[in-house]
Amino acid sequence: MDLARNRLDAAGMIVVVSSDQRTQEANRRSCLDKLRKLVSVSLIEPKVRRKTKPTAGSRRRRVDDKKLRSKVKEGRRSSKSAPV
Numbered sequence: 001m002d003l004a005r006n007r008l009d010a011a012g013m014i015v016v017v018s019s020d021q022r023t024q025e026a027n028r029r030s031c032l033d034k035l036r037k038l039v040s041v042s043l044i045e046p047k048v049r050r051k052t053k054p055t056a057g058s059r060r061r062r063v064d065d066k067k068l069r070s071k072v073k074e075g076r077r078s079s080k081s082a083p084v
Contacts, residue, residue, distance in 0.1 A: 007038075014038075 007014050016038070018030040054062075 007016065009015050014035070016031045016034050018027045018034065020030055021027045
């Protein structure tokens with residue numbers, strides 16, 4: 001029912017609306033198709049996300065980048081301590 005939460009009215013009924021077609025019968029068929037699709041999608045179990053760790057290469061690149069940023073910022077400092 002999580003997928004249909006925004007389609008629920010105050011009474012708890014699922015509301016499906018369609019005005020794509022020119023005839024009322026065609027719009028009813030369209031609504032039934034939408035409802036079938038909603039039910040079939042809601043029956044599918046969502047996949048559980050597995051936690052992953054950063055790869056050794058990505059950790060090494062991150063540390064290398066941090067060292068590079070540190071060197072750049074260190075180069076901006078004056079050799080003497082300037083009064084603030």
